[in-house]
Amino acid sequence: MITAEQREELRGWFADRLPVDVYEELLEVVVDREEITVVGRIPAQETVKAFRERTREQRIEVAREAEQLYRRKVAWGVQAGDERVLFTHLAVPVMTRLRQSERQVLDLLVAGGVARSRADALAWCVRLVGRNTGSWLADLRDSLDQVQRVRAQGPDVTPEAEPNQDVTDPDSQKSAPE
Numbered sequence: 001m002i003t004a005e006q007r008e009e010l011r012g013w014f015a016d017r018l019p020v021d022v023y024e025e026l027l028e029v030v031v032d033r034e035e036i037t038v039v040g041r042i043p044a045q046e047t048v049k050a051f052r053e054r055t056r057e058q059r060i061e062v063a064r065e066a067e068q069l070y071r072r073k074v075a076w077g078v079q080a081g082d083e084r085v086l087f088t089h090l091a092v093p094v095m096t097r098l099r100q101s102e103r104q105v106l107d108l109l110v111a112g113g114v115a116r117s118r119a120d121a122l123a124w125c126v127r128l129v130g131r132n133t134g135s136w137l138a139d140l141r142d143s144l145d146q147v148q149r150v151r152a153q154g155p156d157v158t159p160e161a162e163p164n165q166d167v168t169d170p171d172s173q174k175s176a177p178e
């Protein structure tokens with residue numbers, strides 16, 4: 001997980017690299033372990049399809065540089081009025097272990113036609129939690145940012161070797177006989 005400061009740094013990097021005419025406004029840059037998603041507002045008179053065609057080469061160039069620098073794929077999205085459209089984004093497989101009662105919940109969602117598979121049912125559950133606990137998740141994110149800031153300010157806990165002392169030799173840490 002990255003800190004709020006690192007997120008702002010990343011946002012600044014994209015704001016500096018994107019040509020002025022790509023987005024009307026850069027709305028957000030979201031990052032996780034695999035992907036960076038860049039979303040901006042497009043002019044009201046432009047369609048998503050027209051935007052994609054007009055900016056394709058510019059976005060590819062910025063994405064290649066970012067992927068090399070940050071070691072993550074770059075996904076793009078737009079806000080067109082009230083509609084948000086993401087394109088070129090990843091669907092990453094996630095491995096989990098579930099107990100029978102948890103699997104039964106997923107199977108019920110599949111049997112009820114809410115989802116096509118256990119994977120879809122699990123994704124549905126994650127979206128539901130995200131939608132219904134948004135402020136709680138935001139508070140948790142803020143708390144983790146604070147923990148990372150405090151850790152960064154703390155003392156260095158790696159032991160330093162004294163001169164002429166081999167830290168790999170346990171006998172070198174014993175007192176010399178008097």
